[in-house]
Amino acid sequence: MWKLTKQHKPCYTGGKITLCKSGEVLLCLNSHAINFVHLATGEVKSSISDSADGFTSYGLSPCESHLLTSCQSGLFKLFQLSNLSSKCIGSFRGHPAITDIVFNVDGSLAASSSSTRVVKVWRIPEGFCTHSFNALEQLPTRLHFHPQLSRLELFACFHDGSIGTWNLQSRRFMALKNHLNSVTNLAFISDDLMVSSGRDKVITLWDLSSYKVKDSFVVYEALEDVSVLQKSSSDDPCQLIVGGRSGILRIFDLNRKSFLKDHPPQCTALGITQILHKFGSSLVVVVTADHNIFVHDRATLERRNVILGNVDEILDIDCFPNADSVAVVMNSSELALFDLCTFQPSLLFGHTAIISCVQVSFDGKFIATGSKDTTIRIWTSQDHRCVVLSQTHGESVSSITWSKKSTKFVITGCKNGTIRMFDTSALKSTSMITMEPTLRIIAHAKDVNTLAVSPNDALVASGSQDRTIKIHSIPNLELKGVLTGHKRSVWKVSFSPVDRVLASSSGDKTVKLWSLDDFSCIKTFEGHTASVLGVRYSMAGTRLISHSADGMIHQWNIHSSELTVLSDSDPDNKVWALSVDPQERYFVSGGSDSCLSLWTDLSKEYEENTNQKADEQIRHEHELTVLMKDSQLRKALLLAIRMEKPRIVLDILSKMVDLSVSTSELSQIWKSLDHESLGRCLSYLQDWNAFHSGSRVAHYVLNALFRAFEAPSLLSFPQFTELGLASLVSYSDRHLVRADTLLRNSQLLDFVCSS
The missing domain is CATH 2.130.10.10 (YVTN repeat-like/Quinoprotein amine dehydrogenase)
Known part of the structure; x- marks a missing residue:
């Protein structure tokens, strides 16, 4: 006897992936759902799903209390998060084909970009649009708010190699150009310094006080993502972690303008698409084009763990x-x-x-x-x-x-x-x-x-x-x-x-x-x-x-x-x-x-359980025989119900009727039963009421039930639904008609005999 006991299922099928502040949980898009995946074990802890209208992207608020999702229909849904559990607290009409959603620093604003070349800014949680930037010349891919709350600026990466920035107060747009191919991501080093990676094999350092290029670094690899590994201070240089189509994870030192050689590179089968890192965490998470998730040590870049997001077909x-x-x-x-x-x-x-x-x-x-x-x-x-x-x-x-x-x-x-x-x-x-x-x-x-x-x-x-x-x-x-x-x-x-x-x-x-x-x-x-x-x-x-x-x-x-x-x-x-x-x-x-x-x-x-049930059945049958012989009908009735023996239950109840056991005593027996056993007895009652020899016991049981329970309690059983009651009433009417006919005929016979 074979039984399916465990399954390894896909947890990530492509798209956006986010590392929570704790550094222990990943948010992964998985077809029509968003999974909360434990980083150490790869286990899906919880999930938010919508099979009728699948998710296309999402944004997690900085304090991780809210999750804004976009659906295939263009509807936005806002979820409140608490200990990996979620509750939908609102929805509003957004725009279709969403590619990215981000929150600002305090979570009061959210920006969304779409493949229709539209970028919109929303007020959260009210859900109304505050800014709409239409008819963009290029397709926006990734969005970023400026990390300083007082600077209401929104940045977008474009496929033509430019970086768009909007001042949300003045609504002024500015294009920052230095890359010759798609800009894949941005990362903020400080309030006035930003780096960008591109498929033109260049890392660009931007001065956000003048919005001009401060420096450029040729890395000889088409980059897909960049993340700040360590911010610059008086003692430590600024280090970036980058990855691209070669599948090699590298650390770049901005002061030395070169890759560090003391960190051994770790190769993956396909190119890197995303790099995730939280300040203070000892881990770096790398996502590859074949939907594998690799967890690396921050200091040595040695691989600690692998999560297979989607294994595709198993051959x-x-x-x-x-x-x-x-x-x-x-x-x-x-x-x-x-x-x-x-x-x-x-x-x-x-x-x-x-x-x-x-x-x-x-x-x-x-x-x-x-x-x-x-x-x-x-x-x-x-x-x-x-x-x-x-x-x-x-x-x-x-x-x-x-x-x-x-x-x-x-x-x-x-x-x-x-x-x-x-x-x-x-x-x-x-x-x-x-x-x-x-x-x-x-x-x-x-x-x-x-x-x-x-x-x-x-x-x-x-x-x-x-x-x-x-x-x-x-x-x-x-x-x-x-x-x-x-x-x-x-x-x-x-x-x-x-x-x-x-x-x-x-x-x-x-x-x-x-x-x-x-x-x-x-x-x-x-x-x-x-x-x-x-x-x-x-x-x-x-x-x-x-x-x-x-x-x-x-x-x-x-x-x-x-x-x-x-x-x-x-x-x-x-x-x-x-x-x-x-x-x-x-x-x-x-x-x-x-x-x-x-x-x-x-x-x-299965064999052990079968043998155990057989032994238990024999023991119960012997006990039931002894109880019946000693006329302990109450204990015998409870044991027969537990053994699921409807014929023996009927025989015991018939004896109780013959012995004129009061309905109040029988009511106490029904009250002592659990919900499942009582429901089983009600199903027996329906069968007994369908034929003449069992109708007497059935009505005797019904009388005791109506005395023992209130109507709302009985209506919770399927036997007392509209259909079940109709079945009971129809047979009971037939039995009453037969009893009434018998009574009238007996009275007629008595009259004839007496006269």
Whole structure:
């Protein structure tokens, strides 16, 4: 019995991101929501969502008491914040296509810019527009208020390389020009000094007393963001932290006019888009173009933590054998290693194109990856170093597999239909080596989609786009057999851990079992409604778990062909990858919805709970028999209600009616019941009232209920809704008519007999 116990979901899908004053929480845009993400763990603490009208941007007030959001419809919503909880306190009509929202120093004004080349200033919390600057020549990207409250000035970055500034008192506009390309951000060093970064590879220092360029610094890199790391004083120079398209985080010293060399640069896979830092904090937060969030130490720039904002599509997964960890391929050039207890990731950099496949060695010490950059790499799982590089494929590597009993060889499959074997017996975890294949064969006419090595390391199976499965011997890769029968591409093959049987999944929506003795198909499982993208053995080889392109995960009983549907998600969310823990404690799945799902085997707990409930049921039944025998009807009634035995409850109540137990005593019993038990009795009452033999008890119970509870208390139960009361009344009318007819007939009989 498998149950979904934990998920890693996207927390940031692009756009604005803000670091709170505490330096512990990030505000991240995530599709239609704004998430409060804990910086140390990556956990979403709370969220503000609007599924009907998603958010496009937001602004956080300086005191962090208010959050102003813009919606896709152009509506602005103002939220009051308190301890990561939010409450909408107002809304007003803004303008569409908002790109940025900022507050001034005291939070009384907010400015918004849009892709329609309009900048507006709003009075908060009233929500009326105080200034509107229309028909701008260029598209504004980022906005900043002057840090001094008395200087009501608004600054905007433009794509043409200029910086616009508006004096809100005189409404005078001034353009500051020095950059030759887009200005990406501004940062204030003091009231009269400001720096700007641009994609023209220049940092400009501005004198805001004269609004002229004080100095310019060529940095030979297109910059995307700049932040003041340390303000200048009499003793310390001013330091800036910058980042751009190279993905390298650097510290620039304005006094020396050069980058500091005593801080080692940290590289990321894609360019840096945002840099966040709060004065007094020991952390620097870096956001990259692939929506990853890196937390660095301010002094050394060493990486402390990684938050994967959005992993995109999950293409392949493999579990570690001796640890609760999993290697995940995420439609990027980075390999992610997740701790399944905390979902904390570690990233491995090295490939230059999307990684397509991954597998962990049998002892968990090494990880092998294949990529669209035509290379394979082998990494150490302990210190995440690349120790093997092979560049001999010439085409994308589509599949990879280790030996099942050792680390003596690795076999790879290629997009050109070839299979290569590498001798890794001399593999060391101390130095990096380049490796050539020891054997290469042309196995298929089309892409090799999947590879699997048998448990005894004697055979390797390959599945291809040419709809065939081929079995080769190890170590000479001699062809032993060809399995034909699938009508579409073969996406996954898997050897049984106990039998000479191979399982395969295909684009023809089927899962097949093949005999390795005569290479014939011995069973076909049909039930998926889309391409079956993978299949794995579980439960000591007695079950198959398959996943498909319609978001379904199925479990099959191999002997009885019984189907159990484990997951029935959105049909548009393809489940690309699934891996079963070697100890079969859990399996992990992932797909196009960017969610990494952990499924835990609860069979043992389920069996224990079932046995415990059975023992408890036997004990209660014995106790109930004793109570009935001793005529302890009150205790027997309460026990029968708790055991959910409506027939026994009816029998006990019938005895109480026969013994003329007062309705006041029965009312005390109903008052002692909890809300759930009382609701259960009311549902029994409706059933009893539907037939003649139970109507007497039903009206006896109704009488006691009306004496025990006020009408508002009874109306809270669904049985006393308009529909439920109509059902009770209709049957009660029928019983009363029958009783009235019986009474009149008995009176007539009495009259006839007496006369």
